[in-house]
Structure formats: structure tokens, C-alpha cells
Amino acid sequence: MENLKSFICGILILTSLNLFAQQTVRGKVTEKSTGSPLPGVAVLIKGKTTGTETNFDGDFELKNVNSSDILVFSFVGMASKEIPVGNKTNFTVSLEEDQELLNEIVIVGYGTTTVKDATGSVEAITAKEFTKGNIVTADNLLSGRVSGVNVSASGAPGADPSIVIRGGSSLTASNNPLIVIDGLPVESRSVEGSRGILSNINPNDIESFSVLKDASATAIYGSRASNGVIIITTKKGRNEYSLDLDYQYTIGQVQDRIDVLSADQFRDIIAQRYPDRIGELGNANTNWQDEILRQTGTSQLNATVKGGVLGMPARLSIGFLDQEGSLITSNFNRKNVSVALNPSYLDDHLKFNVNYNRTFEDSRFADNGQLGAALRYDPTQSIYDASSPFAGFYQHRNGRTILNGTTNPVANLLLARNIGKVFRHYGNFNVDYKFHFLPELRAVVNVGFDETEGSRAYTSPFDIGNTNETLRFAGVQSNDYSNRYNELLDTYLNYVKEINDFDLDATVGYSYQRFTNDGGATGNIFNPNSFPTTYADPDVVNIGFFSRVNIGFLDKYLLTLNYRRDGTSRFSEENRWGDFGGAAFAWKISEEEFLKSSKTFSDLKLRVSYGFTGQQNLENDKDIYLNRYRFGNQNSQYVFNGQVVQATIPSPINPDIKWEETATFEVGLDYGLFNKFNGSISYFNKKSTDLLFNAPLSDGTNYSNRIVQNVGELEINGLEFTLNGDFIKTEDIDWNFSFNTTYLDRKINNLNGEALRTQDIEGGTGNTIQILQENETPNSYFVFKQLYDASGNPIENAYADLNGDGIVNDDDRYVKESPFADVTMGFQSNFNYKNFDFSFNLRASLGNYNYNNVNSSRAQYALLVDNAVLGNVPSSVLNTNFVNTADVIFSDIYLEDASFLRMDNITLGYTFDRPIKKFNKNSIRLWAGVQNVFVITNYSGLDPEISNGIDRNVYPRSRNFMLGANIKF
Template sequence: MKKFKLLLIGILLTSSFTMFAQQTVKGVVKEKATGEPLPGVSVVVKGTTRGTQTDFDGNFSIDRVKTGDILVFQYLGFADKEITIGTSFNLTIQLDESAEQLDEIVVVGYGTTTVKDATGSVESITAKDFTKGNIVTPENLLSGRVSGVNVTTSGAPGSGSQITIRGGSSIGASNNPLIIIDGLPIEESGVTGSRGVLASINPNDIESFSVLKDASATAIYGSRASNGVIIITTKKGRTEYTLDLDAQYTFGEVLDRVNVFSAGEFRNLVSQRRPGDLGLLGNANTNWQDEVLRSTVSSLYNLTAKGQIFGAIPTRLSIGFANQEGAVLTSQFNRKTISLSMNPSLFDDHLKINLNYNRAFEDSRFGDAGQIGAALRYDPTQPIYDSSSPFDGFYQHRNGNIVSNGTQNPVASLLLANSTGFNFRQYGNLNFDYKFHYLPELKAVVNVGFDKTKGSSEYLNKFQIGNGDLTQQFAGTESNGTQERSNQLFDTYLNYVKELEKLKVDVTAGYSYQRFENFGQNSGNLKDPDSFATSFADPDVVNIGFFGRAKFSFLEKYLLTINYRRDGTSRFSENNRWGDFGGAAIAWNISDEDFLKDSKVISNLKLRASYGLTGQQNLPGVNDLYLDRYRFGNINSRYLFGNAAIQSTIPSVINPNLKWEETTTIEFGVDYGLFDNRFNGALSVFQKTSDDLLFNAALADGTNFSNSTIQNIGQLQIKGIEFTLNGDILKSDDYNWNFTFNATYLDREITKLSNGQDVRTGGTSGGTGNTIQLLREGFAPNSFHVYKQLYDTAGKPIEGAYLDLNGDGIINDDDRYLKENPNADVTLGFQSNFNYKNFDLAFNLRASIGNYVYNNVKSSRAQFELLQDNAVLGNIPTSVLDTNFLRTSDVINSDIYIEDASYLRMDNITLGYTFENPIKKFSYSSIRLWAGVQNVFTLTNYTGLDPEVFNGIDNLIYPRSRNFLFGANIKF
């Protein structure tokens, strides 16, 4: 009995010590790079099934943990971490980003998926991966980051961009992708007074981009998805209270100039070429390009507060200020934004509500970039100012008080003109996501959104352009205008997800309604009594869609996705109003098969194939071509009926047979991961065929009320290959070096045009009605249409001498041929991040190979005849010495001006250091100080200022500055 009592006491003591040693471990899990808490992190005691997940604020708690136990932390897209419990039971865990992304959530149309379960071509870029630098508009966050996506932006402050995915799908309609913000598809056209439809969106408010590229992924958006889809998700509220302040200052300067003759060189040239005009020379030495371009100072501020209000509503409030000077004199862009997100959950998280509301105030002054061309031409021997001038003291070529014909003083043209714009935009959505209480596999989603924009513009110029006669009663120009756009959305859908023993079924079905409105007015020239105001009100555009998607996953290895959408639009007549679009994709996770699942090399391997049909209906301003319409003629065009003068009406062109373009895409791809997904990426091969291309084409005489109109005329085929590679080069507790690389090859060919006829396009300066590009069957769109230049025995081009290609003994338009095109054969992107302890370094490179540019600066300006500029003298580029060309009209279509514009560009490089609150009495949690350079260098053989131009015609784009950036990110 005594031994039994001793044994019992021993057991009780052992239990007591065990209970004493086992405690509750609490802590918080954060992302190491940003310090943001991570919700949903799996926390498990190693070797057991006991575990939990972090809550919305990254907090966790596990009972019955003792010293020596190992906790395993796992989170999507982050490296696993193991922590051995010592004497501390209150932990702060920081997780590093990992190349492993198989379980990362990707936003797709009307729902989400994971990288592993995706069957289509979808790429997701989150905030931590965005391109860094002086980013004022959101599309530039993507620049060079996604295979197949090309973003071209001018240097104008706040300017919009040309975005194409896989080369677009059209030749006459829009090639812009459909952009969706929190479920709201936005109109791609801006309003008067604004710099672009995305200029009013603060990049700081964006959480992620999802780029949908193949038709199986985009088909759920039906008639608007042929150019791809970009889904923007904005940042949401949190329950943890934080306050972030971001400040950035940018100092910029345009370093390059077009080489023209200096004042001294110009005097010598005039004395040699035009000695009779020596009396027209001045005594000044003016570099007009330096005078119209300036160094710039810009700033960005963002203040963000997150936390829980009213005890239950996670909230985010952000205020942003952007002030950006343009390199062209007087150019300015200012933007103020307010963003509010509230994300409560009710009924034990069965009902999730997301409210997003944004207001933006955009205030711009537009500096006329055309004055850069005037600066090239203006006489460098003339001064900027003239005290005797009646034109506000600016020098002008004049005869008394009248400005002589010829280029006007570019500095005066900028400073004496005031072109301003103001834009107020508010947009947002209210989303209800309800998971049924007694059927949790089924949820209902309702999304209501709106986007309303009101813009105004004012223009005032003291002197009438091209005349400047101060004796005229209405000398000068003054006008104003307003425009309003409205976009309303109602979406609702049901989603049913059921996991059986081996099969997972995910079915979605829904309805979408969207209406667009657009109206405005213009005052005409208020200084001109013969000018009158005009107004417009476009017919409302209504889009209605019924959509569905079914996804099946068998053993998590064999995947099938089917999309369908029936779309209706008011743009077309009743006979062509409705269309059916859809797609299907299959995928096989080979790496989950027995023969690969234990491989040490191949950690992920998925084969996929897809096919789909999508549409394109976006022709801005063309909403009712199927209707009989009449417009009033000129106010002075009247008919007399008796004694009454009746203003004439004119019937407008009509095309009741117009319908949307249709694009068919077939794709095969492989997604791969190597060495425990340390390296991963994808390879895709695709072909897009667009039929019934929308284009403004000629009409037979007498068949309509115009000689041309929008028609469905042809077929375009694009073949391509995309490759991506992501990886960790080095990784440890102290440092991390990772990279992303992407490459895209595109081959575009027009396979059919109406009646096989060529279509001229690509207007140029240097004459009236000149075009330099052509649409022709069997060739890439917008190929350059030129004469083949002949050269003398010394290798110098012979002016006006071209090869007689058809051998008829006559040099005429029939001897022009197609040489190259503006579209790159290959585009490359490379981005890398290096972190060592608290230091971070990031840079990104872009390359374009095989793109050609028509140098319209040289073709229209580098000829000796232009030394005379309408009875005054004008400067010309020094490249004229390479050709000795005399007349523009003889050489403007020569192939000598088609140049290889391939380039390698470093867009940004930034270096930062993060201070982790070394002095505890201060209230901040971290401060990151950083510096960087934007537009670091460009390597190219192109002889113009910039090889990256819109549509392949270089007629002096707005120049890009090299910017030096300094910033601070403070987290409280």
C-alpha cells in the first residue's frame, strides 16, 4: 500500500511538472519585406496534428506547447519556417517570400483560383512585385513584368499609356485590354480635361493585377475580351491599426536633344547656301530646345490608415497627392485622391461585405509638345525677347504688328497660351458575398458598381495662331468645354463548390448589366463672332451578359474548365445584337503522378491546352451606325422656303450590318517548377485569329451617305510564344536574391482584307495627305510602304533616285514596297530584387528586338530647302549633312528613314535601407529610406531621340526625362 501511494504521488508530481511545462504559445506572423501581418498562416506543432491559423491581424495561439517543441509556419507564396520553442512563449515570426507559388490565389473573372488549379494563361502580380520608381499612373506598375504585355508611355506628366496584350487583336478598332477594377469594367475613353482614363487612379491603392491572356480565361467577359483582360484589385481594410506615410521627390531632366545647327553654324550655313538672306539673321545665340524644355521637380505623398472602426469593420482610408512637372515648359499634372475600403463580415463570416469608394481630382496644364518641333525649326540667331515687340515682349518674325508666315517663337507660344483641364472622378463598388448557412457549398454574390467622371477644359491664346494681327477685332482664341461620362454596373452570380472523395466541382452562373452614358459641349472660339457652340449626347451603350463557368478537378491532377457567355449590346442592330462566346481548357498536373511526385528535380509540371472565342466591340464614338441619323449642316447653309430660311439637315452614313470582331485562340502550355520550386515558370504557344475586323474602309460611290465608314473587312492572325522564369538565386536568413524573366515572340499577319485591297494608314508630317504605312494581305499590320533608295559609288544616297521594282520604266507609287513594321518580334523583361539584412536593391530591364521606326523628324525636316521658312529663316537637323538632300517631297517616302529601333532599357533602379525602430520611445515601427534612378539608360542603334514610340512613327514624342528619386516609407 505504501509503494502504491509513493507511485501515485510520483505520477501526480510528473503530471504537475508536465502541465507546468506545457503552456500556451501566442504570437504574430508578419511578412518580412513589408512588416504587414499575414492572415491565414498555418501553424502546426511538428510531428502532431495540433495546429491553428493566424487571424485577420496575423495573430495565433496554440495550447499545450512545451519547451523543445517545433512550430512549423506555412503560408501561400512564402518559405516554410520552423521555430523551436525555448523560454519565450510570445513570438513574432517573419516569413520570407518564396518562389513557391502553386497555392497562391489568383483573381479571375467572377471568382478566384490557385496557380495549381489554373487551366488558362493567367499571370498575377502583387504589390511586392510591382515595378518601382516614379510611378504616377497604375499601368506602369506592370511595365516589363508580364510576358506578352507591352506598356508604352510618353514622357508627359500623368499621361496615359498604350497597353497591348499579345499584340492586341485588331487593326482598326481598339487594341486596349478590358480593364476591371474590383469587378467594375471601366470605359477606355477619358473625358475632356483629363490626361487619360487611368490618370485619376492612385497606384498606391492597388493590391494586385491579374492578367488574363488566353480565350479560355477571358471568354467569360465575352464580347469585350479579345484584347485580353486586366483585373485590378484594390487594397482592403484590416482590423490591426496601422498608419503609413509614403513620401517621394523626383528631380528630372531631358538629357538628349535633336542635333540641329547652333547659331554660329547656322550663320555659316546661310552664308554658303542662301547668301542673299544674310540680312534676316539676328545677333542672338539661342538654343531653342533648351528654352522649351526644363528641369523638373515632382512629389508624391500617400497617407494610409488601417484599422477596425465601430468595433467590427476593418477599414482602410488613403489620401494621396501627386504633383508632377512636365519637361515641356508650362506642362503640369496635379492629382488628389481619397480611397475608402470597408470590409465587414457578418453572421459568423457567412456574409462578407466589401465597400470601395474612390474620389479623384485631376488638375492639369497642357504644354503643347508640338513646340518641340517648332524649337527645332526656329532661327537660332534670334532672341527670345524683344522689348519693341507688341507681342507681350516676345520676339516674333513680323511685319509691323502682324506675325510673318513661318514658325512662331516656341517659348512665346507656350507662355502666351493657357490650356488647362480639370477632372472630377468618383468610382467604386459594393459587393455582397453570402455563403448559405445550411448549404455552405453555395454562395451568392451581388456586385453593384459605378464610375462617374466630369471634366472641363479651358483654352486661351492671346494671339490668333498663324496671324497675330493685333488690329483684328477678335485677335486670339478662347474656348471651353465640358464632358460627363457615366458607367453603372449590376452583376450577380451563384457559385457552388463541392468536394467529393476524388472529384471537386466548382460551378458559377450569373447575369451582368452595364450602361454607359456620354455627353458634353464646346463653346467654340469666344473671340470669333462667326464661331458657335456645339453639344453632343452619345446614345447610351447598354451591355447585357449571361455567363457561366464549370471547373472540375479529379484527384487534383486532371483539370477541366468550361466558360460560356451570351452577350448583347446596343451598339449593333437587332439582327447582330447578340453573340455567343466561350472557351474550354484542360490541364494535367503530371508532377502529382506516382512516377514524378518524389522527384528531387521536377517539383511541379503541368500541361495545359485551351480553345476559346471572344469578341471586340469597342469603337469609341461609334454607338449607333445602324440607325438613320441626320445632322445639321453649317449654320450658314440654309434653304429658303418662302421668306423663311431653314437650316439644312444632312443624312449620316449608316451600316446596319455592322457586328463585333471575333477572335479565336488556341493555346498549348506547360507550367514547371524545379528543385522544390526554387525556379518556376511557364511556356505557352498560341495562335489568335480575328475575323470580321472593324475598320474604316471605302464605300462604292452612291451606295451610302459617305465615301467610307466602319465595316467588317478582314482577318488578322497572330502567332506567339511566351516564356517566364522566376527563381531564387541566393537565399538565407540574412540575404535573398531573386529574379523574374519573361520573353515573348509575336508574328502578326493580315490574312484577309475586303476584296484584297490595300488600305493606307500612318499619316506623316512633311506634306499633305502623306502616309507611310499600309495594310496588305500576307504582311504585318502597318508595315512601312516606301521606295527602295539608290546610292552612288561612294555609298551616298541619290536624292529622288529609287529602284524601278516593277520594271515599267516609270518611278511611281507602284514601285513602293513593304519594309519591316513597327511591332517587335521579341520583347524581354528582367526584374531582380536583392535583400541583405535591412538593405534592399531592385532594378528592372526591358528589351525590344525587331521593331522598326520611321524617322519622320529627319524625313520632314533634314532638307536644305527648309532653310527658308515662308520668307523667314528656319533651322534644320545636322543629319542633312549625311545626305545633302534638298527637297522634302523628293525623299519623304525613302526607305532610308526606316530604322532598326531595337533597344535595351533599364527603367528603374532603387536602393533602400529599413530602420527597425531602434529607439523604442519613438512611435514608428519602421522607416525605409530609399533613392533611385528612373530611365537609367537606353542602348539602341536608332538615331532619333527615343526608339520607343507609338505606332512606329517618330514625329517628336513627348520626351522622357531621366529622374532621380528620393523617398521615405514610414510605418507607425
């Protein structure tokens, strides 16, 4: 034994003499760009399994380290760093963000994964990659950045966007994706007075978006996931104190106008065609579009404080937005407060995440219809008339009575007040506990809420829209209000374990969510026959049992299985429960021996998935599966015992209705090339069955002759391609790019032989221009084939007899084109040279068509005489010489190719490092930019980008010039 002790002592002495002495090393890891501590950084000894993680303050301690060891520091989204130990015992390490790795971490339903381990179609973008510019609402961050995701909004301030993923999945139900904020699914419909559900969210509070597109990724959200899922993650707190101030000011101006007859052209044509009306012309030269559109100013200020509060990482953010609309009187004002607390206890076994957001939204809405009125109003008349009893505004009138016809658009906008007020607060409390006796097992409980109260009041001191009465000093007033409440409880267990060559990640959980909706209207206080009304819809409760299993073998073969059983109170007991699920397999080809040494393919992964999801939301609160009653107005009353009683009217109901179901198959290939480029290519097929479709009923069988039923099948095929990488990456220059493109083919396979005309248009009464029909693209245009003379000029009301029966009637209308693009593209690039940064965004849309309802309903000579008054018309009438509307509005001459290339944003900035020397870390970035830089298109209207393809009274987008400053301490 003594000999053994001597031998061991000798070995220790020799080890010491050879500088292999073991020691304890400590240190702190921070993020280089901000100096903030990085929790959760892996600190390993190279070549060994020994290691630890940094705590929430970025500190670490590692024992039994040799001086010859090399420490490896790694963190998702950061470039790894290796540091030799030597004789040092204390380390300060800063990690830089690696652009190639920023997208690796992906938040999915009830968990996370990485791009390299993802089996489904999931894309994520983080704050570093967001679209820059005049970012007012959250959707602006996402526009053009993700393949298969189309984001479109009008130019109105704080406008609610249309977001469609992979062409949607429905015909007459909602095509909105499910939006989840910090684990809380939110209602897709907003309240009275609100611009939309995304308008109240401060984009400055968002850390990342994850877009789940295929059914294997979305199936864990079951009956609400057929249109895809967008998961929004907000920014979290940190222990180290910092202050960020961001300010920007934007000046905007609408650049284009609809070409209408000038005042002189108007006078000449009236003299030629209606000489007996010359006496009604004025002496002015008024461009009414110029008078109702204005230069705008938008200011944004965001202040963010991070730092420890009672030992808890915390974040406080305050935001102020004031945005003027291009249409006079239009305005959007928002105030946001958000708080995040993220403490951790018991050696990180117990973690809490608290997020609370509070929003005050004030809007003044302007009547978009006045854009059309500005096209029609007589350009020879002045805006003001000193003799007018209508607040000094010119009106076509006979004494004190307004003549039948369009009224002064400037007066309509300035004299009306349409005010919306919204209060919203939402948040969640998340508890994550890793069991001490079984650290592979975690229990997570997430409690969330979303409460929104809104009102909208309309007042006008002059009832100038009433053509048969004289001036009303009292005016008109209405006041509508609505409230929405959303409560959530999610709880689940997650088990992660390495078993030999297998990696297991299993989740099982339960979800409960309740939606409450109520509201009403005060009625018109100046109309004694109007009634105040209230409503309270039955609560909608969704219950789900969900599970997911991820299995990896040899880090090459990955399998994901999802299952969810959903129940909803929206349907009858017979149809209340449904089963949804998905499976996905991925093969990391690049991990095989035959590709491991490849210098071409740095990554290669094959994905195959299949799954089925549901859809239960109808547009515009048409919950016809619930027993609902509405109160009639002053035209629906009866007298009982001498008292006027307001009628109660039952709404149509279909107790047999259930959710749509969408099955999705996908095969994809993720690739990396030369350690420089990466991307993916995917093919998918979606089939939606049991479509929620407005089909006819037999007379007398319900409270309507049509009702939404489960009818038909919709199929969508698509290809997606993405490519990201670096043009140049050196110590001083970093030039990277991101490109995506999507091809979509949509077809209605079955509607039980039915067809539905859709999209009302101006011109006549009850006319429509689009159709839902079997074997056609949804909402294709339904038009006559225009005939032309020998000179190529269109012949008014002359159309082809397509069925050859010798009569041209509605049976000769045919299906032509659609508002949906065949191909969409997005391109974004960032260029950094030392302290300079430059970025821009481009988007393209190919194969989409617009119906120019401005020309079809207004460009006819007969409309120069509008009832009792004269009215202007678009100058395109000079090309067609059409006289009467008649059936001309159905001519295919008004279908125009609306393909476009748009540069959304371009920005240039310069960052001053440590301009204030007495502070260890601070920076000021000054920047300037332009939004809506240019649009290249052959479309003749104001804007080719229209979500439903019908161009009428579209709120125009302005070109915005921006200046901003980002200050960090």
C-alpha cells in the first residue's frame, strides 16, 4: 500500500512539473454587440464531455481544468469561440452573432427545435433579420421575408393586413393563420374601433417569428391550424442594466393619382355632348384628389430598459406612435407598455416567464368612399362657397336642399368625426420546472389572457348626405362597442433523453381556452325610433389533448409524430370532437459517410411529411352553428297594447356543420453549399374537404334560402425555394442576402355542382365579378369576351357568343384569370462596411390580375350627367368612347395584368461606437431611408397590390422618407 501511495504521489508531482496542474476557472460571457450577459452558453473542455453552462448573469465556474485544456464556448445563434486555458483562472468572453446560425433555433408549438433537426416545414426570422423602415404594425416585419407567406395591407394608417400562408385552405371561411403570442393563441377578429388585431402590438417588443406551414408542424394546434400558424415571441428580460432609445420621423406623400378629366377637358366635353348643361359649370380648376390627400407625418418613440429587479432579469418597454393617414382627417395613435420578468431558481431547475402588455389605441377613421367621390366631383367647382349654409362648403343644391348626386368630398371628410378607441391588455405566466430526481423531465404550465374593449362613435354636425332635407344643425350620431375576452390554460410534460444511439423528445399536454364576445350600440340619439341594442354571444370553448414525439437515430434519421384531439363548443355534440395529426421523417444525408467529406454540400437533409388539420372560423362572426338572435331596427317593430315593441329575429342555424379538414403532403430538401449558402426547396399538396360553403337550401327549411354547409374540395399545389448566404464576409465587410420564391396552383375540385358569385362591384345594383366554380381557381373573374372593330377599338356592349346559341346573355360569360399570383418572390440584402450599414427589400408578384372597377363603373360619357348634377369621369373614357354602363362592367377589357416588382424599403445608417467615453458601452446609430421606393408594373390603376383583386376606393400607399436614431447605453 505504501508503495502504491508513493507511486501516486510521484505521478502527481510529475504532472505538476509538466504544467498539467488542475485548477478551477471562472468567468463571464457577454454578447459583443450589446455587452449584455448571455445565459445558457455551453462551456466545454475541447475533446471531453466535461462542461457547464452560464447562469442568468452570464457567469460560469468549471472545476478540474488543466492548463493545457482548451475551453469551447458555444451558443445558438452565436459563433463558437475556443480559448486556451494556460495559467488564467478568470475569463471574460464575448460572443458575436453568426448570421449563418441566427435562423437555427426555431420555436414550434409547445417547444423548440433547430433548423438542422426540423422535420416539418418551419421558417423563423429574428429581430436581426426583420424588415427595416417605417414599421408600424407587426406584419410589416414579416412582409416578403418567408416563402409561401403573402402579406398585404392598404395604405391606411395602422391598416389590418391580409396574411395568407400557402394560398390559405378555404373558400368562404377564414384564410387567416392562427397567431400565437408567447404561447397564447389570439382571436383573429378585432373589436369596434380597432384597426386590427396586429395593430395594437408594438413591433419593437417582438423578438422572433416562427411560421409553421405544413400539417406535420401545425397539427399540434389541431382544429385551428389549416391556414398555418405564426408564433410570435416577445423580448425577454436580462440582469445587466441597459437603456435603448429608438426614435424615427417619417414624411409621406401619395405620388400618383387616378387620371380623370381636367377642368378644361370637362368643360369641352360638356359643351360637345350636353350643351344645355353648360350653365351649371363653375369657373374653378379643382383637383379633388389633391384636396383630400395630404402630406403626412409619423413619429415613433420606443424606450426599453433592461436590468435585474430583486434578482430577476427584467425588461420594461414603452412605445408611442402617432401616424397621420394620407386621406385628410385619418389618424392612428398607439401607446404601448410591456413588462417581462424571467427569474430562475433552484440551479435553473425552476424558471418563470411573465409577460404583460398594455395598449391604448385611438383612431380617427376617414371614409374611403370619398376617394371615389373625389373622382366624380365636378372639377369646375370651388371647395368653398361663402353663400353655402353647409359650413361654407360648396354643394350642388337648390337653395338649402342638396341636389341628388355626389357631395363635396372635402366637406364630407372634414365635417364628420369617426372616432375609435381601444384598450387591450394581454400576457401570460409560464412556469417551467425540471424535476430534480429526474432532470430529463420538465413540467410546463402556461396561463394567458387577452382582453380587448373597443368603441366607435360617429358624429357629424351636418347631415350632408341627406339629399332631401335642409341643413341639420343637430347632425347624426351612432356609437357601437364590443368586447372580446380570451382565457388560456396550457399544461404539458416534456421528456428528453439520450438512449444509446437514440434521442427521444416526447411531449404530452392539455389545453383549455375560452372566448367571450359581447357588445352593442346606443342607437341614433336624434332618431326617436331607433333602439339601443346589446348582444352577448355564447362563449366558445376549445379543449385539446395533444402529444408529440421526436425520435432521432444516429443523428441522421429523424421522426416526428403529432396528435391532437380537439373539442369545441361551436359545434353540436355529434360533431364536437375531432382528431388531427401528422408525421414527418427527415434524413440528414450530409451525415452519411459518402458526404461527410464533401466540400460542396455542407448540409443536405431530405424531409417528407403528411398530416391533417382543421378550420372552424367563419368570416364576419357568422357563427351559424350557434343559436343567435338579433334585434330588428326601426323597420322591424310592432305595436302591442299601444306600445312599440322591437322585434327579435332568429338567425339561420345549421346544427350539422363541422370544421373543414385539410390534408397536406410535403417533400422537401434542405441544403447548405460550400459553407457559404443555405436554403431549401419544397413541394406540397393541400386538399381541403368539407369546405364551409354558402350553399342553397330548400324554401321554408331555415331562416334563409342559403346557409353555410360542409360542401366540396379545394386543392392547392405549390413549390417553394429559398436561398440565403454571403456575397462577401471579411473583417470589415459583411454582405449577405436572402431570397425566396413560391409557385402556387389552386383549383376547386368539387362543389356538388354549385357555383357562387362573389365580390360585389360598383356599377349597377347587386353585380358581382368573381366566381367559385368547380375545376377553376377560387375567385376567378367571370366576364364577357370583348369584341373589337377592324381598327382594334372595343365595341361598346359587343361580346362574343361563346355558347353559339345566337344570343349573348349571362350564359356567355366565361372564367378568366384570378387575383392570385402564380409566383411571388422576396429578396432582402444587408451590406455592412465597418460602421456603415445599408439594406433593402424587394418583392415581386407574377400572374395576378386586377379588375379595374374604377374604369368599369365610371369611364362612360353618360355618367357626366349624374342625376341632377354633373360628374367627372376617368380620362380612360377617351380611349374606349363608351357611353353607357349597361353590361360594359362585365367586359374582360377591365381585367389587367397586375404583376409588379416593388422595392419596399431602403435604409442607410452609421453607428458611432462609445461616443460618450465615460460610459463603458454605448452607441448611437443614425439612419435614413425610403419606404415604398418604387413599383414597376403595367397596371393602370393606383396600386397593383390589392388583396381581393377588385380596384375600387383603394386607400393609396404613400412614399415615405424616414430619419431615425437608435441610442444604446
